[in-house]
Amino acid sequence: MSSIRSTATPLRLFGSAAAAALLIAVPLGTARAEFPDKTIEMTTLFGGPAQTTSQVLADLMSKNIGQPVITVSRPGGGGAIGYTYVQSAPADGYSIVFSSNSISTVYYQGNLPFNYTALAPIAHIGMEVPVLAVRADSGWKDLKSMQAAAKASGKKLRVGVSGLGTFTHLASAALFNRLGLQVVYIPYGEGRAPAELLGGRVDAALQWSSQFAPHVKAGTINVLCMTSKDKVDLAIETVTCDSAGATGLDLTIWRGIHAPKDTPPAAIARLEASIKQAVESAEFKKAGENLGFTPLFKSAKDFGKLVADNDKEIGELMTELGINKKK
Amino acid sequence: MTGTVRTRDLLTGSLLLVVALVWIGLILTTIPDAEGMPSSARTFPLASGIGLAVLSAIVVAGALFGNTADADQKRAGPGLDALEWRGIAATFGFLVGYIALLWAVGFILATVVALAAYLFLMLGKRSPALLIGYPVGFALAVWLILGKLLAVYLPRGVLFNLF
Amino acid sequence: MDALLTALAASLSWQSVLATFFGSLVGLIFGAIPGLTYSMALAMVLPITFTMGHTPAIAMLLGTYIGGMTGGAVSAILIGVPGTPSAAATVLDGEIMGKQGKASLAIGIATIAGCIGGILSLIVMLVSVDALARVAISFGPAEITALVVFGLSTICGLAGGSLVKGLIGGVIGLMLMNIGQDPIDGVPRFTFGSTAMLQGVDLLVAMIGLFAVPHVVTVFATYWRGKEMKIDPGHVRTELPSWRLLLAQRWNFLRSAAIGTVVGAIPGTGGPIAAFLAYDQAKRWSGHPETFGKGEVSGVVAPEASNHAVTGGAMIPLIGLGIPGDPATAIILGGLLIHGIQPGPLLFMEKPDVISSIYLLFVLSYIITALIQLFGVRLFVKALRVPPHLLALGILVMCVIGSFAIRNSLFDVGVMSLVGFLAYWLIKGGIPVTPILLGLVLGPTLEREARTALIMSEGSPTVFVESYTALLFWGLALLILLSQVVTMVRERNGKASKATT
Numbered sequence: 001m002s003s004i005r006s007t008a009t010p011l012r013l014f015g016s017a018a019a020a021a022l023l024i025a026v027p028l029g030t031a032r033a034e035f036p037d038k039t040i041e042m043t044t045l046f047g048g049p050a051q052t053t054s055q056v057l058a059d060l061m062s063k064n065i066g067q068p069v070i071t072v073s074r075p076g077g078g079g080a081i082g083y084t085y086v087q088s089a090p091a092d093g094y095s096i097v098f099s100s101n102s103i104s105t106v107y108y109q110g111n112l113p114f115n116y117t118a119l120a121p122i123a124h125i126g127m128e129v130p131v132l133a134v135r136a137d138s139g140w141k142d143l144k145s146m147q148a149a150a151k152a153s154g155k156k157l158r159v160g161v162s163g164l165g166t167f168t169h170l171a172s173a174a175l176f177n178r179l180g181l182q183v184v185y186i187p188y189g190e191g192r193a194p195a196e197l198l199g200g201r202v203d204a205a206l207q208w209s210s211q212f213a214p215h216v217k218a219g220t221i222n223v224l225c226m227t228s229k230d231k232v233d234l235a236i237e238t239v240t241c242d243s244a245g246a247t248g249l250d251l252t253i254w255r256g257i258h259a260p261k262d263t264p265p266a267a268i269a270r271l272e273a274s275i276k277q278a279v280e281s282a283e284f285k286k287a288g289e290n291l292g293f294t295p296l297f298k299s300a301k302d303f304g305k306l307v308a309d310n311d312k313e314i315g316e317l318m319t320e321l322g323i324n325k326k327k
Numbered sequence: 328m329t330g331t332v333r334t335r336d337l338l339t340g341s342l343l344l345v346v347a348l349v350w351i352g353l354i355l356t357t358i359p360d361a362e363g364m365p366s367s368a369r370t371f372p373l374a375s376g377i378g379l380a381v382l383s384a385i386v387v388a389g390a391l392f393g394n395t396a397d398a399d400q401k402r403a404g405p406g407l408d409a410l411e412w413r414g415i416a417a418t419f420g421f422l423v424g425y426i427a428l429l430w431a432v433g434f435i436l437a438t439v440v441a442l443a444a445y446l447f448l449m450l451g452k453r454s455p456a457l458l459i460g461y462p463v464g465f466a467l468a469v470w471l472i473l474g475k476l477l478a479v480y481l482p483r484g485v486l487f488n489l490f
Numbered sequence: 491m492d493a494l495l496t497a498l499a500a501s502l503s504w505q506s507v508l509a510t511f512f513g514s515l516v517g518l519i520f521g522a523i524p525g526l527t528y529s530m531a532l533a534m535v536l537p538i539t540f541t542m543g544h545t546p547a548i549a550m551l552l553g554t555y556i557g558g559m560t561g562g563a564v565s566a567i568l569i570g571v572p573g574t575p576s577a578a579a580t581v582l583d584g585e586i587m588g589k590q591g592k593a594s595l596a597i598g599i600a601t602i603a604g605c606i607g608g609i610l611s612l613i614v615m616l617v618s619v620d621a622l623a624r625v626a627i628s629f630g631p632a633e634i635t636a637l638v639v640f641g642l643s644t645i646c647g648l649a650g651g652s653l654v655k656g657l658i659g660g661v662i663g664l665m666l667m668n669i670g671q672d673p674i675d676g677v678p679r680f681t682f683g684s685t686a687m688l689q690g691v692d693l694l695v696a697m698i699g700l701f702a703v704p705h706v707v708t709v710f711a712t713y714w715r716g717k718e719m720k721i722d723p724g725h726v727r728t729e730l731p732s733w734r735l736l737l738a739q740r741w742n743f744l745r746s747a748a749i750g751t752v753v754g755a756i757p758g759t760g761g762p763i764a765a766f767l768a769y770d771q772a773k774r775w776s777g778h779p780e781t782f783g784k785g786e787v788s789g790v791v792a793p794e795a796s797n798h799a800v801t802g803g804a805m806i807p808l809i810g811l812g813i814p815g816d817p818a819t820a821i822i823l824g825g826l827l828i829h830g831i832q833p834g835p836l837l838f839m840e841k842p843d844v845i846s847s848i849y850l851l852f853v854l855s856y857i858i859t860a861l862i863q864l865f866g867v868r869l870f871v872k873a874l875r876v877p878p879h880l881l882a883l884g885i886l887v888m889c890v891i892g893s894f895a896i897r898n899s900l901f902d903v904g905v906m907s908l909v910g911f912l913a914y915w916l917i918k919g920g921i922p923v924t925p926i927l928l929g930l931v932l933g934p935t936l937e938r939e940a941r942t943a944l945i946m947s948e949g950s951p952t953v954f955v956e957s958y959t960a961l962l963f964w965g966l967a968l969l970i971l972l973s974q975v976v977t978m979v980r981e982r983n984g985k986a987s988k989a990t991t
Contacts, residue, residue: 357680371664386654415707429900431899438887479534
């Protein structure tokens with residue numbers, strides 16, 4: 001819904017004179033011919049916390065790469081619009097995209113004519129780990145007690161997800177299949193999980209932990225587990241679903257940066273270095289903590305492998321669920 | 328579409344009826360139905376299409392059989408004369424040309440050229456001050472205030488950019 | 491008490507006042523340009539707040555949000571194109587007032603109505619944040635479906651001459667929004683295999699085409715006919731509303747603000763529906779409904795008081811529960827989170843000073859926005875001194891920029907042009923424009939919520955009538971429809987009896 005440029009415009013002077021001075025000073029010392037010598041455009045695909053994260057990243061990259069990095073939002077089609085734009089943009093390193101597993105989900109939904117191989121990986125910047133939440137008055141303290149209660153009642157469990165075919169839907173399906181529970185998936189929009197839970201309209205919801213944090217502290221919502229195999233630091237202390245009964249479950253959303261396929265290696269290396277510096281900074285770590293996001297830098301090579309493995313996994317999951325249009 | 332309310336309604340109603348039927352046809356041929364689901368991607372477009380078909384049929388029927396005596400005398404607003412057609416053609420011609428220019432050469436150049444051309448060709452302006460001042464002033468003001476100061480993203484050309 | 495004093499000191503520091511001023515100004519500019527909205531302005535100022543202290547950061551975000559809501563009325567009144575969808579109902583009477591040479595009066599009253607509406611909503615928030623947050627939670631898909639249908643029922647009052655044609659307008663609006671990706675399953679609809687078409691018709695893009703293009707065509711045709719009005723500088727005078735005028739609107743203020751606050755508190759609804767409901771109610775309660783749509787002051791007060799009250803209403807689930815109801819409050823939430831402020835029930839206990847600051851800055855934002863706007867009226871109405879055909883050309887360029895900026899897509903500019911073309915022919919064919927807009931605004935919500943409700947109930951339609959809240963809105967919608975039919979039948983009989991005598 002929006003277009004934003006977090007750049008060295010006169011506005012920024014207002015916010016922080018120090019940052020602005022840095023932005024003005026750095027380009028003077030950079031040789032013209034070297035990459036980058038003009039503004040870099042980072043396409044973002046969604047609103048909400050992901051957009052805020054991309055803005056923080058662009059802001060930090062601007063400070064170390066010597067040119068403004070701006071975020072330009074190109075939403076729609078579950079990400080298809082933005083991916084298509086970047087895929088067809090000139091491969092010169094000035095067009096990059098703030099990517100995620102959505103590239104795999106939209107592809108297998110049949111809404112994207114190409115898959116992840118049409119883009120070049122630059123760097124992994126972090127991951128988001130969804131958690132399973134239930135109402136506190138349900139009395140379910142862990143995955144096992146929920147499983148037992150749901151089986152005893154004989155009724156289908158109502159589970160809220162962001163949308164059918166989205167990542168939270170896939171992760172929920174993988175989780176509840178492992179538990180052997182009958183489930184109805186309710187697609188509400190982003191950010192409504194706590195309201196739907198507290199209102200008693202869904203029995204459980206799989207969402208990012210930061211949404212539930214205030215309610216967990218207030219004692220109205222219990223978080224049962226996180227969907228990653230290894231425990232990560234989240235806004236809420238909880239165990240992994242793998243250890244709590246859903247053995248083998250390991251699904252997290254990756255976020256990273258991609259560029260068009262034939263982007264020169266020199267440009268990719270420069271961007272990779274800039275992202276590394278930004279992601280490993282204290283500011284980014286702080287922002288991640290506040291936004292419920294786990295920063296983790298991975299190089300272009302490791303990131304490419306991760307994307308490929310994850311894509312295969314998502315494809316298989318969607319085939320299992322009968323929503324894979326590609327195979 | 329000039330003339331009485333009756334002829335206008337007849338025309339509007341039957342055109343919309345055709346649109347509704349084409350719409351319903353498209354849904355049945357291109358949108359898959361979900362078996363066993365209470366509602367699918369089809370449900371809402373189909374309901375709207377049927378709604379439009381029924382409502383436009385009512386308008387047609389009203390125009391054919393309505394006994395409102397004054398419908399034949401009452402004129403349906405200002406008619407469509409040559410100048411009105413020119414207004415439509417000029418506005419859409421401008422939009423199409425401007426979009427093409429924006430795509431090719433980006434905001435500043437496209438705006439200056441499109442505005443100057445429209446002022447000269449369509450509005451018959453001949454004063455050089457207006458022909459240069461308005462397009463250049465307008466484009467620069469928007470570029471400076473929106474593009475630079477408020478950081479709104481303005482279209483960039485695929486061929487070349489002036490800034 | 492200590493918390494309040496600390497908050498007061500922090501909120502009235504020069505940094506906060508300056509940040510609010512800056513935010514309001516940016517918001518006003520974005521709000522006044524069709525296509526640029528407060529969500530966009532918020533996303534733009536957000537990175538600036540990263541490096542600020544938390545009080546000025548909140549000040550800037552609230553200022554931008556509130557300024558953006560207020561700016562929408564300016565273009566609605568001056569050029570008949572709403573700056574934001576929330577200001578669409580303001581066009582109905584505001585544009586006419588502008589044409590009658592009362593543009594400054596209309597903008598003045600819209601500003602004051604907005605300020606009063608916003609502050610009334612804050613008072614409601616202060617008194618009953620807990621209770622209203624609970625009400626907000628009780629609205630599930632079925633209840634929202636009923637509320638949206640109630641909103642659609644206002645088409646009856648807006649249809650003008652023919653109810654059937656009003657309904658046709660509404661249905662066309664619903665159909666336009668069906669193009670693109672289906673909101674539940676992601677199935678492409680009417681895209682003919684094109685990826686660009688997946689993004690579908692954006693509400694703002696369609697709104698700009700709907701209002702601006704027919705207006706521009708008419709201005710050019712009038713110019714070539716040689717009938718363009720000569721501009722009389724004295725005609726465009728600056729006149730602000732009197733106390734008497736404002737006092738006469740007191741019930742309208744209260745009623746509209748109440749509607750706005752409640753609608754605003756329900757996640758997933760928002761400004762446009764509140765504005766249209768308030769307009770419809772103002773007309774119904776007025777002793778002279780026939781003056782509405784002809785430059786009636788109450789017709790500007792109601793939507794503006796109501797859509798500004800939405801800002802306070804939307805803060806209720808945001809502050810009380812940490813739940814954003816729309817894209818704009820989602821960005822504000824992002825801004826709060828990044829400063830380590832986690833809205834929710836605990837915030838009231840752990841950081842009462844932050845809560846007090848939010849309340850104080852909310853009021854400050856309203857006061858500053860109103861001052862800028864009232865000061866700016868003189869400047870705004872100068873736009874009316876530009877010859878209409880030159881102004882129209884400028885409007886056209888701004889509409890192109892506005893529709894592009896929404897999603898940075900030239901495809902959207904094309905859609906805007908096509909919708910404008912369609913709207914022109916529909917107007918010529920006697921189909922009113924406002925119901926089309928209502929269909930556009932409410933269509934996607936209606937489909938998403940109704941289908942979600944059916945998924946929840948596993949297909950049983952009784953889900954829609956299971957709660958008292960839903961029943962209440964169904965009843966209200968039915969009442970409005972029936973009263974419209976009765977009025978029409980009475981009018982027809984009246985005419986018939988006149989014809990026979």
